[in-house]
Amino acid sequence: MDVKDCFYLGLVVKPFSYKGELVLFFDVDEPQEYSELDGVYIEISNRLILYPIEALRLNGNRAVVRFENMNEEDSLKLITKKLFLPLDLLPKLDGNKFYFHEVIGFKIIDEEKGDIGIINSIVEYPAQPLFSIAFKEKEILMPVVDQIIQKVDREAKIIYIKAPEGLIDLYLS
Numbered sequence: 001m002d003v004k005d006c007f008y009l010g011l012v013v014k015p016f017s018y019k020g021e022l023v024l025f026f027d028v029d030e031p032q033e034y035s036e037l038d039g040v041y042i043e044i045s046n047r048l049i050l051y052p053i054e055a056l057r058l059n060g061n062r063a064v065v066r067f068e069n070m071n072e073e074d075s076l077k078l079i080t081k082k083l084f085l086p087l088d089l090l091p092k093l094d095g096n097k098f099y100f101h102e103v104i105g106f107k108i109i110d111e112e113k114g115d116i117g118i119i120n121s122i123v124e125y126p127a128q129p130l131f132s133i134a135f136k137e138k139e140i141l142m143p144v145v146d147q148i149i150q151k152v153d154r155e156a157k158i159i160y161i162k163a164p165e166g167l168i169d170l171y172l173s
Contacts, residue, residue: 006086007085008084010082012042012078013062024065030091043081043082051070052068096149100124100129103152104120107119109158120133
């Protein structure tokens with residue numbers, strides 16, 4: 001399994017007991033969607049290794065997990081490691097909700113300026129993520145917030161927005 005075929009689920013935070021159990025942090029909006037996992041991929045030395053789950057108890061965004069055939073010593077080696085799952089396990093979203101990876105390549109159409117380009121990437125800043133939009137050899141950064149996004153048309157691969165007044169002009173002048 002390659003990282004490009006997976007999504008980031010979270011990470012191994014700390015040991016939970018002397019039985020080799022670990023605390024996982026799920027960096028997702030709906031952690032209950034992952035309450036019955038059979039296993040997770042853990043990134044070790046730039047490779048994803050599947051760890052089957054023997055038991056998992058979810059509490060908010062944290063879970064206590066016991067991996068199959070895992071002793072305490074081996075479990076401690078997993079602390080701070082990243083967790084991944086295959087993309088096909090992502091819950092389907094509809095309406096104006098989307099996963100960042102799925103909108104790369106979508107066209108952005110502003111209510112006032114029209115077609116302003118294609119999403120190259122999502123820049124994730126602590127305050128808020130930004131669309132990086134390629135427009136006539138320039139880059140436009142647009143906040144990814146509900147107040148701006150008017151409609152997501154997955155079939156046509158278009159996101160309709162209403163940019164804050166003057167924001168697009170800053171990049172075009």
